[in-house]
Amino acid sequence: MSPITVDVSQNGQVSTSNSIFEIGDEDFSRLSEKPKPINTERKRSFDEKSFSELSITMSPRPFYRNSENSSRVFEPVDSIYSSGGRSGFDTPRSENGFEPHPIVAEAWEALRRSIVYFRKQPVGTIAALDHSEEKLNYDQVFVRDFVPSALAFLMNGEPDIVKNFLIKALRLQSWEKKVDLFKLGEGVMPASFKVHHDPIRNTETLVADFGEAAIGRVAPVDSGFWWIILLRAYTKSTGDSSLADMPECQRGIRLILSICLSEGFDTFPTLLCADGCCMIDRRMGIHGYPIEIQALFFMALRCALQLLKPEGEGKEFIEKVVERLHALSFHMRNYYWLDLKQLNCIYRYKTEEYSHTAVNKFNVMPDSLPDWVFDFMPTKGGYFIGNQAPLMIVKLLPLGVLLWLLTAACIKSGRPQIAKKAIELAESRLLKDGWPEYYDGKTGRYIGKQARKHQTWSIAGYLVAKMMLEDPSHVGMVSLEEDKQMCPRVKRSASWTC
Structure with missing residues (x-):
């Protein structure tokens, strides 16, 4: 073409x-x-x-x-x-x-x-x-x-x-x-x-x-x-x-x-x-x-x-x-929005509910919740779900933002020190690592494989x-x-x- x-x-x-x-x-x-x-x-x-x-x-x-x-x-x-x-x-x-x-x-x-x-x-x-x-x-x-x-x-x-x-x-x-x-x-x-x-x-x-x-x-x-x-x-x-x-x-x-x-x-x-x-x-x-x-x-x-x-x-x-x-x-x-209370509700969902009285509106399958989510969820606060679709919840979004967006969010919320620490961490790694596209691992210790x-x-x-x-x-x-x-x-x- x-x-x-x-x-x-x-x-x-x-x-x-x-x-x-x-x-x-x-x-x-x-x-x-x-x-x-x-x-x-x-x-x-x-x-x-x-x-x-x-x-x-x-x-x-x-x-x-x-x-x-x-x-x-x-x-x-x-x-x-x-x-x-x-x-x-x-x-x-x-x-x-x-x-x-x-x-x-x-x-x-x-x-x-x-x-x-x-x-x-x-x-x-x-x-x-x-x-x-x-x-x-x-x-x-x-x-x-x-x-x-x-x-x-x-x-x-x-x-x-x-x-x-x-x-x-x-x-x-x-x-x-x-x-x-x-x-x-x-x-x-x-x-x-x-x-x-x-x-x-x-x-x-x-x-x-x-x-x-x-x-x-x-x-x-x-x-x-x-x-x-x-x-x-x-x-x-x-x-x-x-x-x-x-x-x-x-x-x-x-x-x-x-x-x-x-x-x-x-x-x-x-x-x-x-x-x-x-x-x-x-x-x-x-x-x-x-x-x-x-x-x-x-x-x-x-x-x-x-x-x-x-x-x-x-x-x-x-x-x-x-x-x-x-x-x-x-x-x-x-x-x-997903917190401990809502997670427990989803855990007890019934499936294939019909009518306007349905509690499980999106027919989410409780079995689609990965085991790690239950231990990961804090007792206070919560997270936005990263992706929602009928039948399942795919992932959570604890922190899915880029450095400049994180900085903007921190400044707007009155927490600039968080951004300051993130920038200092980036300054210790980015140039030395050759400005990589992303990092792998839970703590970002490794330069992304691709x-x-x-x-x-x-x-x-x-x-x-x-x-x-x-x-x-x-x-x-x-x-x-x-x-x-x-x-x-x-x-x-x-x-x-x-």
Whole structure:
């Protein structure tokens, strides 16, 4: 099957149309002219005063701030995208006296080496710089993998690469997508893309993968959600809503939502996911309703609610999003929480119950509970179930987050010391171990058996976590204020403390 490609005229001529799909690659700067400012005022939980009350001493911030609207004012960078580019984090010591950890400069240098260019414009970062083995698809720009890289660049005052990526991914979404003879939904975002160089014609072409090259030939469920979340992060960071307000971006958001909000056979507000369609590229037995996708779905819906314009079709989608958010919040809080009391109820479940009076609503088989769960479950507190599907509960999720997400959660919950310890542990291992993709073992003592080294999202994730801890206001890019309307009025176990 031939790959889906996108080609643009090499001379980069600009059409008279306002469509971003007809703007030449060397004319991206036009999009940033006269940006429309948005309200970037932070609420109490994200202002400088509230973070100063945390029980950890934060280092001075490496950025300056505008006293009027708290928008970030960045210092100019001579060569912002060259591998030798300098920033407040890749210099031995920044002007305000902040002394970074020695591996920070190494991380920034590695991240810059991973940048991918298309027509001399930076459009993303490759998944890994591991030259020890066959590259496979690690030389591509993955939508999900680029998110921590994008956040690192945004926090460091380099938004152009993020804007270029968002536009390129949106352009790829607009192309027809087929796997064999079957056409995919119009709103599907690519899992990844790469730049194909033709030395004979001296041209560059983007080649996208929508699942036709993936293990199991599974289309990505999460790419569209990450794109929406990153678009909101870009808008929040730069204060420029002109990109998100463009008709093409508004249409892209609606197309993604139209797929996941469509009414069909499913009786749950959660998303049914095929095995291998999210976060991982190996088939790992997650078929069902994995919590990571439901959480991503929830976050994308909340971000879309902030980005969608209420005019025209946007109004209808806003109403659908609000309705789904209420149902999804209720469902997750009720059916994904597992503590000792609920575990004992499941242990005594009867199966094949019928009617609205059924206690075992999802026909979970008690025998599907592994023996270790009973000893593992604490007497106080509990866990969210990692995946829920009819007949069985697959696994628990004690701590399934990446370093930068863990840091954001710790800061938002007022427990930054946990993140600080995690970052210190990462600093003692990551560079020495070659920035591996993951670790094996219960305590993470071993480098993953199939883990690629020099993994870009490991590098970027560390940098983002580090910058969040030093300037907690960055958390606002990936965190939303609590929506009291999303909290359903239901009775919970005494162990629920969220």
